[in-house]
Amino acid sequence: MQNEQTLILVKPDGVSRGLVGEVISRIESKGYAIDALRMLNADRSLLEQHYEEHVGKVFYEPLVEFMMSGPIVAIVASGNRVIEGFRSLAGATDPTVAAPGTIRGDLARDQGTKVVQNIVHGSDSPESAAREIQIFFPQ
Ligand code: DAT
Ligand code: MG
Numbered sequence: 478m479q480n481e482q483t484l485i486l487v488k489p490d491g492v493s494r495g496l497v498g499e500v501i502s503r504i505e506s507k508g509y510a511i512d513a514l515r516m517l518n519a520d521r522s523l524l525e526q527h528y529e530e531h532v533g534k535v536f537y538e539p540l541v542e543f544m545m546s547g548p549i550v551a552i553v554a555s556g557n558r559v560i561e562g563f564r565s566l567a568g569a570t571d572p573t574v575a576a577p578g579t580i581r582g583d584l585a586r587d588q589g590t591k592v593v594q595n596i597v598h599g600s601d602s603p604e605s606a607a608r609e610i611q612i613f614f615p616q
Contacts, residue, residue, distance in 0.1 A: 489547035539592035
């Protein structure tokens with residue numbers, strides 16, 4: 478689908494470390510388009526919707542707390558196979574094993590915190606992308 482869209486978040490660690498431009502640069506350099514972008518301080522109810530699949534997991538509450546700890550940047554990016562393509566750019570969830578060359582592999586490491594801090598979120602399926610875009614860009 479040429480106009481496939483995905484929801485990308487630059488998490489509080491990425492914003493506080495000044496990596497917003499680096500993340501956007503990697504999205505654009507790969508050839509995807511930026512369709513929408515906003516900076517926000519996410520509140521608990523928004524994050525509970527966004528992370529509903531993780532309710533009950535040990536890292537759920539630390540994850541919500543971490544995502545409320547500072548501003549985040551929400552981005553809608555588009556292009557053929559962008560969902561899969563951005564997941565590839567982001568790298569594995571655990572930044573210690575994320576491949577060098579990926580956002581997480583190059584820019585993050587395990588800090589020993591209860592939740593992994595790994596710079597970015599990217600939707601994992603067309604269904605997740607549609608749901609998550611609606612949460613962050615309701616208009
Ligand atoms: P991803 O962000 O790669 O899609 P996920 O959806 O499984 O990973 O988890 C959401 C976030 O929660 C992830 O980016 C970091 C954190 N996380 C996931 N699994 C974890 C674990 N086992 N321990 C600590 N934090 C974890
Ligand atoms: Mg996920």
